Amino acid sequence: MQFEPLAEDALLLRFGDRIEPMLNDRVHAAVAALRELPSLECVPAYASVLLRFEPAAWQGDDATSAHQRVEEAARIALETAHASAGTGRIHEIPVCYGGSQGPDLHALAQHLGLSDEAVVARHAGADYRVAMLGFAPGFPYLLGLDPALAMPRRPDPRTRVPAGSVAIGGMQTGIYPTELPGGWHLIGRTPLRLFDANASEPSLLAAGDRVRFRAIDAEEFADLDAAQRR
Numbered sequence: 001m002q003f004e005p006l007a008e009d010a011l012l013l014r015f016g017d018r019i020e021p022m023l024n025d026r027v028h029a030a031v032a033a034l035r036e037l038p039s040l041e042c043v044p045a046y047a048s049v050l051l052r053f054e055p056a057a058w059q060g061d062d063a064t065s066a067h068q069r070v071e072e073a074a075r076i077a078l079e080t081a082h083a084s085a086g087t088g089r090i091h092e093i094p095v096c097y098g099g100s101q102g103p104d105l106h107a108l109a110q111h112l113g114l115s116d117e118a119v120v121a122r123h124a125g126a127d128y129r130v131a132m133l134g135f136a137p138g139f140p141y142l143l144g145l146d147p148a149l150a151m152p153r154r155p156d157p158r159t160r161v162p163a164g165s166v167a168i169g170g171m172q173t174g175i176y177p178t179e180l181p182g183g184w185h186l187i188g189r190t191p192l193r194l195f196d197a198n199a200s201e202p203s204l205l206a207a208g209d210r211v212r213f214r215a216i217d218a219e220e221f222a223d224l225d226a227a228q229r230r
Contacts (some may be wrong), residue, residue: 001078003071009055011070016047019171021143023047024131028088028208033077040070044207045132046141088130088208093175093190095124095166095213096221101189108151108168108185120215122146123166123173123187128211138177138195138203142211145173157183164190166213177203188215191225 004012013030016023023046030049031042039057043050051070058066097120098105109119128144135141145168153169158181161167165176167184176182177194194204205211216224 003074005067006050008066009053011051011053011067011074013049013051013074014047019046019131019143021129024129024143030078031208034074037073037077045134088206088210090210090212091205093166093192093211093213094216094220094224095188095190096216096218097123097166097188099218101218101221102166102187104154104167104185105187108149108187111151112148114148119149119187122149123168124213124215126212128173128213130205130207130209130211132207133203133205136177136180137197138205139180140174140177140194140205140209140211142173142175145171147171149173151185153183154185157181161186162189164192164194166190175205188213189221191221191228193228 002014004014006012015026027044027047027049031044034040034042034051039054041052043052051074053066053070055066058069060069096102098116105116105119109116112119123146126144126146128142130140131143132141133139149168150171151168161176161180161182163176163178165186166188167174167176167182167186169184174184175190175194192204196202
């Protein structure tokens with residue numbers, strides 16, 4: 001566990017430099033332990049937590065810097081708390097796999113030596129955790145992908161990926177919250193709206209939440225999509 005100064009109002013709490021569930025568990029346990037500290041915002045990533053604070057609120061009368069005070073308080077909170085990573089909220093995400101909604105599904109299945117149906121079954125049969133949000137507002141990086149579905153990113157990224165696209169890139173799966181460029185393989189699409197800047201909680205998913213995908217057909221996709229637009 002290391003603290004690294006990033007700016008006059010920020011520290012990086014680092015647990016490692018790999019993408020793996022054990023390190024991400026420590027990240028979310030740390031966020032749970034530190035969230036009660038005053039004037040401190042925690043932003044989790046795969047293996048680190050960004051700690052943003054108000055320097056004036058942490059500046060003392062002696063020569064101790066705000067950075068030092070935040071680090072000391074964080075170390076005490078982490079050493080004395082018995083926080084766990086928890087389970088987070090559970091979300092069921094309906095996905096229409098393949099066809100026009102998942103144009104890369106068949107090619108990905110062929111590359112992996114699996115049938116389209118087997119890819120869908122493995123992808124929808126896993127439990128995922130939102131390891132972090134990044135790349136774009138509301139984009140969830142999900143841990144829990146079946147290793148048999150790991151696939152290098154596309155050599156020719158798309159300039160436009162439709163909102164709601166469910167994709168695989170490397171050992172990760174994720175969902176494009178809005179229309180964006182991207183180089184992951186598109187295997188399906190959800191009609192759910194993942195990000196709304198005007199909502200009280202703009203992002204449907206939060207770091208630490210749990211996700212399970214449910215396969216739906218084109219008719220149900222159209223019905224749910226219409227409901228979302230009302």
